[in-house]
Amino acid sequence: MEKLFLSGNEAIARGIWEAGVHVATAYPGTPSTEILEAVRFYKEIYCEWSSNEKVAVEVAQGASMAGARSFAAMKHVGVNVAMDPLSTFSYTGVNGGFVFVSADEPGMHSSQNEQDNRYLAKFMLIPLIEPADSAEAKAMAIMGFDISEMFCTPVMLRTTTRVSHSKGIVEAGERKEHDVKGFEHDWTKWVVIPANARKRRTVILNRLKQLEEYSNECPLNYIDPGSGSDAKIGIIASSIAYAYAKDVFPDASYLKLGFTNPLPFKLIAEFAKTVDQLIVLEELEPFMQEQLLAAGFKVLGKEIFPREGEILPEILLDSLKKAAKSSLIAIPADHPIHKAEAEVIKPTDFDLPRPPTLCPGCPHRASYYSLRKYKPIVTGDIGCYTLGVLPPLSMMDTCICMGASVTNAVGAFKGLHGTDKVEPVVATIGDSTFIHSGITGLVDAVYNQANLTVIIMDNGTTAMTGGQQHPAMGKSIRNEPAPKLILEDLCRSVGVRRVTVVDPYDFEALDKVIAEEIKADEPSVIITRRECVLDRLRFGPKVVPYIVDQDKCVGCKKCIGLGCPAIVTVDVTVNGKKKVKSKIVEFLCTGCSLCAQICPVSAISIKEESK
Amino acid sequence: MSEGKNVLLVGVGGQGILLASEVISQAAMNDGFDVKKSEIHGMAQRGGVVSSHVRYAERVYSPLIMKGTADVLVSFEKAEAYRWLEYLKPGGMIVTNTTEIIPPVLNVLGKEYPHDILDRMKKQGLKVVVVDASDAAEKLGNPRAMNMVLLGAISDLLGFTAETWHSALNMRVPKKHLDLNLKAFEEGRKLAKAS
Ligand SMILES: Cc1ncc(C[n+]2csc(CCOP(=O)(O)OP(=O)(O)O)c2C)c(N)n1
Numbered sequence: 001m002e003k004l005f006l007s008g009n010e011a012i013a014r015g016i017w018e019a020g021v022h023v024a025t026a027y028p029g030t031p032s033t034e035i036l037e038a039v040r041f042y043k044e045i046y047c048e049w050s051s052n053e054k055v056a057v058e059v060a061q062g063a064s065m066a067g068a069r070s071f072a073a074m075k076h077v078g079v080n081v082a083m084d085p086l087s088t089f090s091y092t093g094v095n096g097g098f099v100f101v102s103a104d105e106p107g108m109h110s111s112q113n114e115q116d117n118r119y120l121a122k123f124m125l126i127p128l129i130e131p132a133d134s135a136e137a138k139a140m141a142i143m144g145f146d147i148s149e150m151f152c153t154p155v156m157l158r159t160t161t162r163v164s165h166s167k168g169i170v171e172a173g174e175r176k177e178h179d180v181k182g183f184e185h186d187w188t189k190w191v192v193i194p195a196n197a198r199k200r201r202t203v204i205l206n207r208l209k210q211l212e213e214y215s216n217e218c219p220l221n222y223i224d225p226g227s228g229s230d231a232k233i234g235i236i237a238s239s240i241a242y243a244y245a246k247d248v249f250p251d252a253s254y255l256k257l258g259f260t261n262p263l264p265f266k267l268i269a270e271f272a273k274t275v276d277q278l279i280v281l282e283e284l285e286p287f288m289q290e291q292l293l294a295a296g297f298k299v300l301g302k303e304i305f306p307r308e309g310e311i312l313p314e315i316l317l318d319s320l321k322k323a324a325k326s327s328l329i330a331i332p333a334d335h336p337i338h339k340a341e342a343e344v345i346k347p348t349d350f351d352l353p354r355p356p357t358l359c360p361g362c363p364h365r366a367s368y369y370s371l372r373k374y375k376p377i378v379t380g381d382i383g384c385y386t387l388g389v390l391p392p393l394s395m396m397d398t399c400i401c402m403g404a405s406v407t408n409a410v411g412a413f414k415g416l417h418g419t420d421k422v423e424p425v426v427a428t429i430g431d432s433t434f435i436h437s438g439i440t441g442l443v444d445a446v447y448n449q450a451n452l453t454v455i456i457m458d459n460g461t462t463a464m465t466g467g468q469q470h471p472a473m474g475k476s477i478r479n480e481p482a483p484k485l486i487l488e489d490l491c492r493s494v495g496v497r498r499v500t501v502v503d504p505y506d507f508e509a510l511d512k513v514i515a516e517e518i519k520a521d522e523p524s525v526i527i528t529r530r531e532c533v534l535d536r537l538r539f540g541p542k543v544v545p546y547i548v549d550q551d552k553c554v555g556c557k558k559c560i561g562l563g564c565p566a567i568v569t570v571d572v573t574v575n576g577k578k579k580v581k582s583k584i585v586e587f588l589c590t591g592c593s594l595c596a597q598i599c600p601v602s603a604i605s606i607k608e609e610s611k
Numbered sequence: 612m613s614e615g616k617n618v619l620l621v622g623v624g625g626q627g628i629l630l631a632s633e634v635i636s637q638a639a640m641n642d643g644f645d646v647k648k649s650e651i652h653g654m655a656q657r658g659g660v661v662s663s664h665v666r667y668a669e670r671v672y673s674p675l676i677m678k679g680t681a682d683v684l685v686s687f688e689k690a691e692a693y694r695w696l697e698y699l700k701p702g703g704m705i706v707t708n709t710t711e712i713i714p715p716v717l718n719v720l721g722k723e724y725p726h727d728i729l730d731r732m733k734k735q736g737l738k739v740v741v742v743d744a745s746d747a748a749e750k751l752g753n754p755r756a757m758n759m760v761l762l763g764a765i766s767d768l769l770g771f772t773a774e775t776w777h778s779a780l781n782m783r784v785p786k787k788h789l790d791l792n793l794k795a796f797e798e799g800r801k802l803a804k805a806s
Contacts, residue, residue: 243672247671314679345735350690352694563719
């Protein structure tokens with residue numbers, strides 16, 4: 001058997017291919033994005049970047065109705081967006097098997113919250129499966145479809161960042177074709193008018209009972225007995241926490257759970273009999289612990305392990321040590337875990353921040369620089385352009401969730417309207433985010449006559465998540481030509497009369513438009529159009545950097561105010577006096593010319609010209 | 612089968628850390644080890660801090676190295692090793708490049724880059740091998756091969772034979788860069804031996 005070295009995400013892609021999936025959809029989102037990026041190399045699978053997660057699930061749902069095995073992937077907050085079709089999908093059940101990935105983010109490496117989506121599986125009364133590594137990710141992706149079809153239900157496959165982004169050895173299998181069954185013409189199942197939905201509700205409550213039984217027998221849940229005196233400590237664990245624990249505390253007894261909704265209560269009772277003490281190890285919320293307590297089991301969990309962030313190996317170890325010290329758990333004083341990690345070197349004399357910043361030449365920068373002059377309320381949104389919040393630009397007041405920039409702006413306008421606290425309101429939103437969920441907000445703004453300015457920062461890609469295609473690019477997920485959504489036409493068609501397209505590399509033009517549109521007495525849209533600088537560096541012409549003429553520079557630091565990583569200050573001595581002047585780090589400069597355009601003394605110019 | 616190891620590779624975005632950790636993983640696989648590897652990408656794009664954990668042994672569960680247990684800490688940038696010292700096991704080996712990549716924000720924040728970091732590490736009695744990897748790569752005609760020089764420099768510490776390394780490089784490095792990368796790897800071996 002061929003051995004592959006795959007990330008959890010790549011393993012899931014491989015798994016759904018082997019499972020004979022026909023249709024796979026997603027909207028990008030860390031840490032789930034690489035799943036569809038890998039799926040697109042399997043030609044047997046139709047795949048698409050959908051315009052948002054709700055769309056992705058509904059497309060996959062349609063494919064399931066048609067009898068095809070179908071799949072959708074999203075990050076944890078993406079599931080919020082897709083909850084509407086998902087929660088009723090639970091009622092209808094499937095025709096072709098359907099599995100979706102919820103990629104959760106304990107630790108919030110690049111997310112806005114740390115929500116624990118296991119609760120959503122319970123809430124929707126559907127099975128939940130959780131791999132701990134890549135090999136399991138592939139196996140569970142395949143098994144998810146069998147479970148889906150066996151019990152006629154959508155299945156949630158939940159990963160966390162570490163499962164999605166860590167690599168491990170996976171054995172390659174072959175694709176097993178599953179013929180498309182054909183559309184299921186059964187209106188009593190698929191049309192959820194109340195009369196039907198009431199019947200379906202009974203069906204799915206029965207399904208839940210069967211799933212409870214299955215959970216006890218499912219091979220994804222098994223007892224992994226320990227050895228020596230540690231074997232009397234029983235740890236119930238799932239997902240990546242199991243992997244950490246097996247290395248940190250190898251001799252304990254484990255109940256490894258891969259199928260975590262509904263929980264296998266019989267199996268847990270059996271396990272409990274073999275140990276002196278039961279501990280639940282789970283990242284984030286006490287999802288399993290609460291249920292076990294309610295069922296009458298004596299268990300510890302969040303008394304030992306943190307509820308926030310990841311339970312990294314050293315945190316796990318530390319938690320166990322502390323719990324042993326305070327006699328919460330019985331670990332003898334001479335146990336080796338007390339000695340582990342005693343000598344870690346903790347340097348305190350190190351302060352070298354490397355924060356994320358807008359790239360040198362990022363087309364988003366100029367809009368925030370211009371907005372600083374007018375100081376409106378800026379409701380922001382999620383993407384690279386959120387970095388406009390950081391100093392020195394510091395030009396964003398809010399950022400909540402995809403699309404909220406536009407609607408928060410409507411509300412801010414309405415809230416202030418007619419009071420003495422009126423301020424102009426500007427929403428900044430990326431092109432992909434606008435398509436994801438900004439459009440309906442714009443319709444609302446026009447319909448309800450909110451006087452706001454929406455800046456659509458159109459860099460021609462979904463940059464934040466690594467540059468995925470979207471409908472306004474004219475390219476499919478496989479880079480094939482696709483019909484192109486024209487953003488300005490769309491904005492006009494929903495009733496915005498003031499729509500301007502401007503090049504953010506032309507600062508004077510951009511600044512003029514922003515000044516005018518903020519003053520306008522009706523909703524307006526500015527589309528700042530310029531390709532993402534990373535795409536320009538990859539595919540564009542050779543970069544010619546800019547340089548600062550130190551004789552002309554007066555040290556006013558206007559250019560420093562752009563927050564461009566390529567511009568730094570240097571100490572120079574002029575006529576015996578110390579002065580601070582600007583300097584451009586040539587290898588970082590991408591030649592966008594913004595600094596040259598705003599320099600009041602024309603001290604910055606393109607390198608060749610000054611030669 | 613030799614002993615397993617925990618190797619932590621650190622640096623900043625765009626330094627070729629991920630390819631280096633792929634080659635190590637491949638070498639370990641070729642020698643029949645179980646391997647796990649983990650890295651955080653996301654906000655840490657260009658210029659951000661990057662780290663890659665590689666663990667191999669007969670059976671590996673956790674893809675993350677626990678603090679205090681890294682056998683080898685490889686730093687692609689001069690000061691970055693210091694950020695990750697907590698991961699090094701007592702007596703563990705540090706191999707570091709000498710290139711300084713100075714974050715531009717230091718200017719805005721009024722902070723200094725720690726140019727004396729290598730001395731600080733040596734004063735603390737840490738085992739440090741210093742390799743002018745970027746310099747060596749540049750002399751070979753491509754500064755980007757720096758990652759392979761460093762890989763060569765740690766090659767003796769990881770317990771794989773030259774044969775294992777070469778087959779791993781063959782499998783993981785794009786064909787058109789293979790020659791240069793092999794040379795860079797050998798140069799790294801020499802430099803580490805000499806230091
Ligand atoms: C509901 C939801 N789905 C996905 C994401 C992940 N995500 C964050 S920003 C972003 C895309 C941003 O692209 P765009 O709006 O074009 O801005 P850019 O990063 O290109 O500036 C995505 C997909 C999220 N945060 N929330």
